[in-house]
Amino acid sequence: xxxxxxxxxxxxxxxxxxxxxxxxxxxxxxxxxxxxxxxxxxxxxxxxxxxxxxxxxxxxxxxxxxxxxxxxxxxxxxxxxxxxxxxxxxxxxxxxxxxxxxxxxxxxxxxxxxx
Amino acid sequence: xxxxxxxxxxxxxxxxxxxxxxxxxxxxxxxxxxxxxxxxxxxxxxxxxxxxxxxxxxxxxxxxxxxxxxxxxxxxxxxxxxxxxxxxxxxxxxxxxxxxxxxxxxxxxx
Numbered sequence: 001x002x003x004x005x006x007x008x009x010x011x012x013x014x015x016x017x018x019x020x021x022x023x024x025x026x027x028x029x030x031x032x033x034x035x036x037x038x039x040x041x042x043x044x045x046x047x048x049x050x051x052x053x054x055x056x057x058x059x060x061x062x063x064x065x066x067x068x069x070x071x072x073x074x075x076x077x078x079x080x081x082x083x084x085x086x087x088x089x090x091x092x093x094x095x096x097x098x099x100x101x102x103x104x105x106x107x108x109x110x111x112x113x114x115x
Numbered sequence: 116x117x118x119x120x121x122x123x124x125x126x127x128x129x130x131x132x133x134x135x136x137x138x139x140x141x142x143x144x145x146x147x148x149x150x151x152x153x154x155x156x157x158x159x160x161x162x163x164x165x166x167x168x169x170x171x172x173x174x175x176x177x178x179x180x181x182x183x184x185x186x187x188x189x190x191x192x193x194x195x196x197x198x199x200x201x202x203x204x205x206x207x208x209x210x211x212x213x214x215x216x217x218x219x220x221x222x223x224x225x
Contacts, residue, residue: 034212043203043217044159093158097212103149104213106158 003027004096006107013084013114021079021110023094029074030096034104035067038091050077084114117142119206121216129224134191136219138204141185147207148180150189152200153218159203163189194223 003026013019023033031052036044048069049057056069068080081088091111095104118141128134136150147166151159163178165171165187171178177190187206191198204216 044215046212049212091156095213103147103161103164106160109156109158111156 004030004094004105004107006094006110008110009108010111011113013112015085015114016083018080018082019084019112021081021092021094021112023077023079023096023107025075025096025105028096030077031074032097033071033077034095034097035069035077035079036093036095038093044093047079050079052077081112084112086114088112089114117145117206117208117214119204119214119216121202121204121219123217123219125220125222127222127224128194130194130196132194132223134194134198134221134223136189136191136202136204136221138187138189138216139185140187140204140206140214142206142208142214143182143185145185145206145208148178148187149205149207149213150176150178150187151203151205151215152198153203154200162202191221194221196223196225199223 005024007022033050035047037047038044046059047062050069050071052071058064071077093109094107097104120139150163152162153159165178165180175192179188199222201218201220203218205213207213
């Protein structure tokens with residue numbers, strides 16, 4: 001099946017720094033990728049939809065200047081958390097959609113801890 | 116606004132019992148329905164998908180869909196301690212994004 005690779009799996013950074021998370025589709029082209037955030041004991045919440053060659057679409061309440069998304073190729077989308085704060089500590093997961101009726105393919109997730 | 120509702124649990128069952136997980140959704144236009152299992156700190160993994168009314172069985176898992184009632188469920192037979200996880204119901208309409216429920220935590224005791 002399709003594979004989505006996400007890197008890094010864990011990252012610890014200091015407040016005020018920026019962190020980049022990569023999401024790659026390994027054996028297929030993904031014109032769209034989704035970025036989710038999950039706080040402890042909470043469900044996955046869609047943050048934004050990454051579109052290859054165009055601007056990302058952000059969900060209501062998600063700051064586009066803080067969570068920078070770049071989808072420069074058909075196999076790579078990146079999420080950069082800028083000026084990170086402890087409240088940004090969370091589990092970030094990317095996914096690429098299947099065809100009309102199939103499931104999404106998830107990356108392994110990134111555990112971000114801001115200290 | 117599309118909503119997917121699940122009881123957060125925890126649902127506790129003894130080993131060998133049947134675990135029943137339920138989910139309701141608000142968007143009548145939803146076409147695809149999925150159950151994901153998520154272990155703590157890991158990404159969700161697909162357990163079952165169902166697209167038409169009725170039951171779909173795969174090993175110990177049975178998904179049930181009732182579009183008229185906007186209800187989808189997952190039955191796990193012969194529950195094992197390794198089934199202990201959070202189960203996420205997800206709903207998809209057309210080529211839209213998946214909408215996830217908050218998940219139900221299942222605890223299977225030996």
